Amino acid sequence: MIPDSVINEILARTDIVDLVSSYVSLDKKSAANLFGLCPFHDEDTPSFSVAPRKQIFYCFGCHKGGNAIKFIQEIEQLSFPEAVRFLGKRVDVDIPESEDPYLQKRQQERKRLLAIMLDAARFYYTNLVNDEGIKARSYLKNRGIEENIARRFGLGYAPATWDRLCQHLQNKGYAQEELLKSGLATRSKQDNLIDFFRNRIIFPIFDRQNNLIAFGGRALEDSGPKYLNTNETALYSKGRHLYGLNFAKSSKSDKIIIVEGYFDVVSLYLAGIDYAVATLGTALTSGQANLLKRQTDRVITCFDADRAGRNATLKAASLLEKVGVNVEVLLVPEDKDPDDYIRAYGPTRFRALLDTTMEPLAFELEMIRQDSLADDGSLQITNYQSRACTLLAREQNAILREIYATKVAEQIGTTTQAVLTEIARQQNVSKDKNSGRYRDRDNTPAERSKAKSNAECQTDEISLILLMSEYNDLLRELNFAIEANDFSEGYLREIANKLIEASQDNSFSTANLPSLVEEVSADDPDFLHKFMAASINSAELTSVSQRKEAIRKLFHRLRTRRLEREGQDLLTRARNTTDQALRAKYLTEYKEKQKEGIAWKQKIY
Numbered sequence: 001m002i003p004d005s006v007i008n009e010i011l012a013r014t015d016i017v018d019l020v021s022s023y024v025s026l027d028k029k030s031a032a033n034l035f036g037l038c039p040f041h042d043e044d045t046p047s048f049s050v051a052p053r054k055q056i057f058y059c060f061g062c063h064k065g066g067n068a069i070k071f072i073q074e075i076e077q078l079s080f081p082e083a084v085r086f087l088g089k090r091v092d093v094d095i096p097e098s099e100d101p102y103l104q105k106r107q108q109e110r111k112r113l114l115a116i117m118l119d120a121a122r123f124y125y126t127n128l129v130n131d132e133g134i135k136a137r138s139y140l141k142n143r144g145i146e147e148n149i150a151r152r153f154g155l156g157y158a159p160a161t162w163d164r165l166c167q168h169l170q171n172k173g174y175a176q177e178e179l180l181k182s183g184l185a186t187r188s189k190q191d192n193l194i195d196f197f198r199n200r201i202i203f204p205i206f207d208r209q210n211n212l213i214a215f216g217g218r219a220l221e222d223s224g225p226k227y228l229n230t231n232e233t234a235l236y237s238k239g240r241h242l243y244g245l246n247f248a249k250s251s252k253s254d255k256i257i258i259v260e261g262y263f264d265v266v267s268l269y270l271a272g273i274d275y276a277v278a279t280l281g282t283a284l285t286s287g288q289a290n291l292l293k294r295q296t297d298r299v300i301t302c303f304d305a306d307r308a309g310r311n312a313t314l315k316a317a318s319l320l321e322k323v324g325v326n327v328e329v330l331l332v333p334e335d336k337d338p339d340d341y342i343r344a345y346g347p348t349r350f351r352a353l354l355d356t357t358m359e360p361l362a363f364e365l366e367m368i369r370q371d372s373l374a375d376d377g378s379l380q381i382t383n384y385q386s387r388a389c390t391l392l393a394r395e396q397n398a399i400l401r402e403i404y405a406t407k408v409a410e411q412i413g414t415t416t417q418a419v420l421t422e423i424a425r426q427q428n429v430s431k432d433k434n435s436g437r438y439r440d441r442d443n444t445p446a447e448r449s450k451a452k453s454n455a456e457c458q459t460d461e462i463s464l465i466l467l468m469s470e471y472n473d474l475l476r477e478l479n480f481a482i483e484a485n486d487f488s489e490g491y492l493r494e495i496a497n498k499l500i501e502a503s504q505d506n507s508f509s510t511a512n513l514p515s516l517v518e519e520v521s522a523d524d525p526d527f528l529h530k531f532m533a534a535s536i537n538s539a540e541l542t543s544v545s546q547r548k549e550a551i552r553k554l555f556h557r558l559r560t561r562r563l564e565r566e567g568q569d570l571l572t573r574a575r576n577t578t579d580q581a582l583r584a585k586y587l588t589e590y591k592e593k594q595k596e597g598i599a600w601k602q603k604i605y
């Protein structure tokens with residue numbers, strides 16, 4: 001376990017705005033908070049907020065929220081101790097390795113896995129260069145990949161046998177369990193351990209820190225899938241890595257070009273472009289977009305020209321633009337992929353294509369134009385105009401809208417004004433569609449009023465907890481004592497109890513509130529969301545007297561409700577008992593409670 005004092009020190013030295021800003025572009029939207037597009041879910045308008053004063057983040061869309069540690073856990077996909085370590089490194093707080101046996105075990109396992117990967121890479125490489133690799137070598141040579149290039153990318157060959165790698169690694173002392181965990185071995189139907197990659201050209205996949213974490217394999221024969229990657233392991237997770245990023249990182253170029261396959265990356269390298277990365281068989285994910293954002297502000301997408309490639313282009317462009325990366329689209333002519341094109345026309349012509357990149361909007365418009373061509377190659381004007389205007393109606397930037405409206409007007413032989421009018425009409429149509437009102441479910445008036453008062457009560461209690469958390473040191477200075485029982489039974493009472501305890505020895509830090517709330521309400525995400533939203537929205541109170549006054553007002557309302565609650569409780573007990581003496585006792589207590597309640601309501605501090 002990492003001591004709380006160390007965690008608090010790390011949180012104290014970490015500025016959440018600074019931290020989040022290295023992943024998300026934030027704008028100041030309200031007086032207290034910053035907003036940006038959520039890195040955890042897909043959205044067009046920012047609902048991800050950061051509260052500098054409270055050092056927390058919260059997304060009103062997907063409800064992810066918490067302190068800096070939580071943010072790092074989510075965005076870097078780390079466990080709690082790993083995230084603490086990650087932040088510790090950032091702010092120069094040392095955490096001795098020996099303190100966490102769980103983490104030590106995980107690190108040990110990780111080291112073993114990394115070692116297996118390296119041993120496997122050596123095995124594959126040896127097989128490529130020895131006699132057995134002759135077919136693989138001639139295949140590579142056919143694709144223009146000579147030995148020096150194969151070595152640079154660490155290419156190898158997985159022999160066409162069932163379990164040669166498994167045997168090799170077991171001879172080196174790795175356990176069967178470890179081979180399975182590395183993803184290099186799999187179980188056959190007869191329950192034997194067999195090699196995952198067989199008769200394939202092997203591409204090692206590295207992470208940003210140059211650790212070999214997985215492999216990709218291209219089949220040499222027409223059996224099984226053409227491309228195969230390591231499945232999810234402790235080292236490798238699909239959609240969180242990019243092939244070639246470790247190489248592209250050291251390029252002098254300020255751009256990165258994304259392609260679909262490993263061979264494209266290698267071909268581009270041969271063509272003198274050393275800044276290509278591949279998505280590893282998926283459409284670009286938001287994890288990969290974040291990875292790219294940390295490397296560059298300019299990305300060129302270069303996917304296949306088929307339908308799937310086009311959709312991949314549009315998705316990638318939208319994800320990248322959301323994280324603030326400038327996107328250009330490179331459309332390779334004749335429906336070729338970059339590798340085919342370079343082999344057909346040579347590197348010089350491919351490099352010339354880099355001057356023909358388009359903005360994503362122009363690309364989308366071009367796709368619509370191509371779709372609107374009749375069999376004889378003529379443009380079907382009505383179809384094109386309607387789809388083009390729908391597309392432009394969605395564009396937020398008025399200047400871009402006008403530029404492209406002019407282009408569309410030229411193509412269909414009308415005026416820019418006519419196109420802009422049509423765009424405006426479509427914008428109004430979609431506005432009307434979105435204005436449908438939310439209707440409350442049809443509850444009875446009594447149910448609604450009860451629900452309303454419960455909600456008010458919860459809102460008050462949450463507000464008081466937020467104040468007790470933010471101004472924890474003030475609690476000892478008040479001329480009244482807030483008790484845990486002033487809160488309704490459940491999470492809120494539990495949280496309040498911890499805050500009251502902490503105020504006695506000054507051991508509380510506001511940034512810890514989200515984890516405290518999460519801990520007690522683990523099985524009720526709705527509560528956590530509500531709490532985080534309230535926390536983000538709570539106003540700042542500048543003077544001590546304002547703070548005390550706000551606490552006092554809420555406390556007064558809570559205590560009033562508590563006395564009512566306790567009175568009702570006594571009344572229910574009196575009704576439910578058959579013991580006359582006990583009933584009389586409850587009723588007496590109930591009357592006292594009522595008196596106390598009335599006196600309380602009139603009490604003014």
Ligand SMILES: [Zn+2]
Nearest residue numbers: 038041059062
């Ligand atoms: Zn979100």
